[in-house]
Amino acid sequence: MEIARHWRLQRHRYALVGEVCNHCGVKIFPARDVCPECNAPAKTPYTFSGKGEVYSYSTVHHPPEGFEHFAPYVVALVRLAEGPLVAAQLTDVEGEKIEIGMPVEMVTRKLRDDGSRGTIVYGYKFRPVIASGTSADVKDASV
Amino acid sequence: MRDVSIIGIGETPVGEHWEKSLKELAGDAIQAAIKDAQIERVDVLYVGNMCSGTLNGQEHLGALISDWVGLRGVEAVKIEAACGSGAAALRLGYVAVAGELADFVVVAGVEKMTDRPSEQVTAALAMASDADFEAQNGLSFVALNALLMRRYMHEFGVCHRDFAPFAINAHKNAVNNPYALFPHAVTAEDFSAAKMIADPVNLLDSSPVCDGAAAVVLCPTEIARQFAARPVRIRASSAATDTIALHDRRDLLGLEGAALSAAKAYSQAKVTPKDIDLFELHDAFTIMSVLSLEACGFAERGRGVRLGAQGDIAIGGKIPITTMGGLKARGHPVGATGIYQVIEVALQLREQAGANQVRDARLGMAQNIGGSGATVVTTILEAVE
Structure with missing residues (x-):
C-alpha cells in the first residue's frame, strides 16, 4: 500500500x-x-519544463511484479532540457520508431496499481513531441 | 595491519536446488571450507546475501546459519550490498583479520532464488536500484543494463553480435567446471537467436537466476602455512561506491565506482593491470564485462568490446576472464557470486583449475558489483610461495 510514500x-x-x-x-x-x-x-x-530527448531506451519484455499487464513497454533515460537525466517509461509510442535524440515531453500516466483494492500510482512518463500541432492548426484555419 | 590469506574454500554446485534450503546450502559450503582449511576454531562468520528477506522470508542469517552449521556462540552477521554482498562480506572478513580483531574468519555467500516465480525474483533484484525513481517506473534490473548497452552501441558504433564472444567464452569455460550451472558451449548463432528480455539484452547476454553457496576461510598469512599447502594471499582488498541510480551518473558509461575500486586495489597491491594474470569480472550482462574491462584499465574507452573478438579474454589470451564460466555460465546466485569468484581465482593460483588452468598464474583479480555499478569490491589475490 505505502500511501504515505507515494504522497511524499x-x-x-x-x-x-x-x-x-x-x-x-x-x-x-x-x-x-x-x-x-x-x-x-x-x-x-x-x-x-518536461521537455527533453531520448538518451537511451529499451523495450521490457519480462517485467517485474506489478508491471505484468503493461508489458511489453518502453523505458528510457531522458535528457531533460535543463540538464539532468531521468529514468521513465515512454508512452504513446505504438508503431513509433524510437531513436536516441528523439524529442519527448512529460505526461502524467498510471504507473502501476496494487490490485483491485490497492492504490493506483500515477506519475510521469514521456511521449514523442507532437510535431508543431498548434501552428499547423492556425495555418489551416487561416486558409 | 596483518597480511591475510585464504586457507580454505568450499562451494556447492550452482543450480536449482529444490531439495535444499538456504541454510542447508550455506552449511554445505561452510563445512567444505572448514574441512579444506582443517581449522578447529572459528572466531567470526560473515554471510553475504541479498534477497533472503524478500525471497525466503528469512532475515537474521548470521544467527540462523551459525546455529545450523555448528558454530553456535561465534560472532555472526549478514552483510548486504545487492549482487556485491559476497565480496562485501569478504572485505569485512579481511578487515577483521588484518585489524587483529579475529584470527579465523569464515566468509560465506548464499542465495536461494528458485523457490519463487520469475516476476517476484525480477522485483526482488530491482531492489538493488533506486526504488522511488527506477523500480517504481517499471525499470527492471535487466532494463537498466539494456539502457547502458544501447547507449554503448550508439556511442561507439558497435552491434549486438559484437558482444557474443563474452557469452561464448564464459560457456566454453564452464564446460570444465563441475560446479557450473550451464556446462555447455553456445555459438554465435545461438547468441543472436536468443530470446529477448529487454532489448538489446537477450537471454544469452544475461546471467541466470539460480541457487548456490560458497565459503572461504581467512587467517593471518604468518600462520597460513600450518593449515594450507598453498595459501592464497589477499594482496589487495578495496571497495568503492557510485550513485545508486543510473540517471545520476556523471558519466553513464564510465562505471566510475569500478574504476575507483580497481585504482585503490592496484595502489594497495602496487601493481598495474599488466601484472594481472586473470580477471574474474562481474559479467552479470555482457555489457558489464565490457564496461568493467574499460574501467579497470584493460582497454581504452569504447574498445573493451574488441577484446572479445581478438581472443584476449580467452584462457591463454592477454587477460583471461570468467575462467570457470563467470556469472553467465557458472551462474549468478547473487549474494554468493563474490565468493565463487574469489574461489575460482584461488583455484587458478593453487593450480587446481584443471583443463582451464591459466599457465603461470601468479596474480588474479576478482571484482564483484552491486547494482548497476553502485557498489564495487575488488580483490587482488596472489599465490603464496
Missing part, C-alpha cells in the same frame, strides 16, 4: 519538481538536497 513523492511525480542549487545554479532531478556538482546544500524547489 507527488510533487516529483505529478509536476516534475526537483531542486536548483543556489550556489552553482545546477538543476537537480530527482531532489537530493546536496548539489552533485558543488556539494552545497540545495533545497530550493525547481519545476522542470
Whole structure:
C-alpha cells in the first residue's frame, strides 16, 4: 500500500519538481538536497519544463511484479532540457520508431496499481513531441 | 595491519536446488571450507546475501546459519550490498583479520532464488536500484543494463553480435567446471537467436537466476602455512561506491565506482593491470564485462568490446576472464557470486583449475558489483610461495 510514500513523492511525480542549487545554479532531478556538482546544500524547489530527448531506451519484455499487464513497454533515460537525466517509461509510442535524440515531453500516466483494492500510482512518463500541432492548426484555419 | 590469506574454500554446485534450503546450502559450503582449511576454531562468520528477506522470508542469517552449521556462540552477521554482498562480506572478513580483531574468519555467500516465480525474483533484484525513481517506473534490473548497452552501441558504433564472444567464452569455460550451472558451449548463432528480455539484452547476454553457496576461510598469512599447502594471499582488498541510480551518473558509461575500486586495489597491491594474470569480472550482462574491462584499465574507452573478438579474454589470451564460466555460465546466485569468484581465482593460483588452468598464474583479480555499478569490491589475490 505505502500511501504515505507515494504522497511524499507527488510533487516529483505529478509536476516534475526537483531542486536548483543556489550556489552553482545546477538543476537537480530527482531532489537530493546536496548539489552533485558543488556539494552545497540545495533545497530550493525547481519545476522542470518536461521537455527533453531520448538518451537511451529499451523495450521490457519480462517485467517485474506489478508491471505484468503493461508489458511489453518502453523505458528510457531522458535528457531533460535543463540538464539532468531521468529514468521513465515512454508512452504513446505504438508503431513509433524510437531513436536516441528523439524529442519527448512529460505526461502524467498510471504507473502501476496494487490490485483491485490497492492504490493506483500515477506519475510521469514521456511521449514523442507532437510535431508543431498548434501552428499547423492556425495555418489551416487561416486558409 | 596483518597480511591475510585464504586457507580454505568450499562451494556447492550452482543450480536449482529444490531439495535444499538456504541454510542447508550455506552449511554445505561452510563445512567444505572448514574441512579444506582443517581449522578447529572459528572466531567470526560473515554471510553475504541479498534477497533472503524478500525471497525466503528469512532475515537474521548470521544467527540462523551459525546455529545450523555448528558454530553456535561465534560472532555472526549478514552483510548486504545487492549482487556485491559476497565480496562485501569478504572485505569485512579481511578487515577483521588484518585489524587483529579475529584470527579465523569464515566468509560465506548464499542465495536461494528458485523457490519463487520469475516476476517476484525480477522485483526482488530491482531492489538493488533506486526504488522511488527506477523500480517504481517499471525499470527492471535487466532494463537498466539494456539502457547502458544501447547507449554503448550508439556511442561507439558497435552491434549486438559484437558482444557474443563474452557469452561464448564464459560457456566454453564452464564446460570444465563441475560446479557450473550451464556446462555447455553456445555459438554465435545461438547468441543472436536468443530470446529477448529487454532489448538489446537477450537471454544469452544475461546471467541466470539460480541457487548456490560458497565459503572461504581467512587467517593471518604468518600462520597460513600450518593449515594450507598453498595459501592464497589477499594482496589487495578495496571497495568503492557510485550513485545508486543510473540517471545520476556523471558519466553513464564510465562505471566510475569500478574504476575507483580497481585504482585503490592496484595502489594497495602496487601493481598495474599488466601484472594481472586473470580477471574474474562481474559479467552479470555482457555489457558489464565490457564496461568493467574499460574501467579497470584493460582497454581504452569504447574498445573493451574488441577484446572479445581478438581472443584476449580467452584462457591463454592477454587477460583471461570468467575462467570457470563467470556469472553467465557458472551462474549468478547473487549474494554468493563474490565468493565463487574469489574461489575460482584461488583455484587458478593453487593450480587446481584443471583443463582451464591459466599457465603461470601468479596474480588474479576478482571484482564483484552491486547494482548497476553502485557498489564495487575488488580483490587482488596472489599465490603464496
